[in-house]
Amino acid sequence: EVQLVESGGGLVKPGGSLRLSCTASGYTFNDYSMNWIREAPGRGLEWVASITSESSYIYYADSVQGRFTISRDNAKNSLYLQMNNVRAEDSAMYYCTRDASGGGLGYWGQGALVTVSS
Amino acid sequence: EVVLTQSPGTLSLSPGESATLSCRASQRVSSSFLAWYQRKPGQAPRLLIYDASSRASGTPDRFTGRGSGTDFTLTISRLEPEDFAVYYCQQYGSSPYTFGQGTKVEIK
Numbered sequence: 001e002v003q004l005v006e007s008g009g010g011l012v013k014p015g016g017s018l019r020l021s022c023t024a025s026g027y028t029f030n031d032y033s034m035n036w037i038r039e040a041p042g043r044g045l046e047w048v049a050s051i052t053s054e055s056s057y058i059y060y061a062d063s064v065q066g067r068f069t070i071s072r073d074n075a076k077n078s079l080y081l082q083m084n085n086v087r088a089e090d091s092a093m094y095y096c097t098r099d100a101s102g103g104g105l106g107y108w109g110q111g112a113l114v115t116v117s118s
Numbered sequence: 119e120v121v122l123t124q125s126p127g128t129l130s131l132s133p134g135e136s137a138t139l140s141c142r143a144s145q146r147v148s149s150s151f152l153a154w155y156q157r158k159p160g161q162a163p164r165l166l167i168y169d170a171s172s173r174a175s176g177t178p179d180r181f182t183g184r185g186s187g188t189d190f191t192l193t194i195s196r197l198e199p200e201d202f203a204v205y206y207c208q209q210y211g212s213s214p215y216t217f218g219q220g221t222k223v224e225i226k
Binding site for chain 2: 044106
């Protein structure tokens with residue numbers, strides 16, 4: 001069974017930093033691209049960043065480009081999101097997701113809550 | 119950036135009725151790389167449809183995705199009580215991989 005477990009969420013001050021982690025199990029981690037998706041209350045789903053299986057290609061939403069960094073460690077079956085210079089509008093539930101075999105985001109973690117507030 | 123506009127914002131229907139949800143793209147979605155997700159409170163989103171019309175594993179056949187280019191639809195025939203939720207479309211043909219704003223299907 002595919003499992004994605006996020007950690008590292010919490011309260012952070014504006015301008016501060018936070019690192020989210022996602023540990024994957026139940027499949028061969030380095031066979032799939034991974035993504036971070038976020039959902040703020042009342043704002044729907046927002047794609048944040050994607051990374052291919054061997055980290056060859058990385059993509060970011062304009063809203064986080066230059067502030068967030070997605071990375072992965074295939075030896076540890078782990079995905080990361082380094083969040084720097086955070087803003088109030090970055091407050092959201094952050095989901096680690098795995099691409100489905102055919103297309104789309106087939107597997108989702110339960111989310112890590114990030115709150116940016118002074 | 120491909121902007122996805124979903125309509126209507128809310129659909130009020132009774133169990134047994136059919137629902138048609140629209141997702142319109144501001145420019146052509148590459149290779150029909152469009153997915154539909156179901157979102158229920160307290161649960162992670164669930165992939166229903168990928169590549170515009172292919173059902174994901176476990177998706178009931180009452181869910182049908184259609185479309186290409188810039189116009190896509192999700193049809194739910196014979197609504198079941200568990201189908202009342204928010205539905206999102208997402209394109210993954212070109213970065214940024216944008217989502218629509220969602221359509222809520224509520225019980226009338």
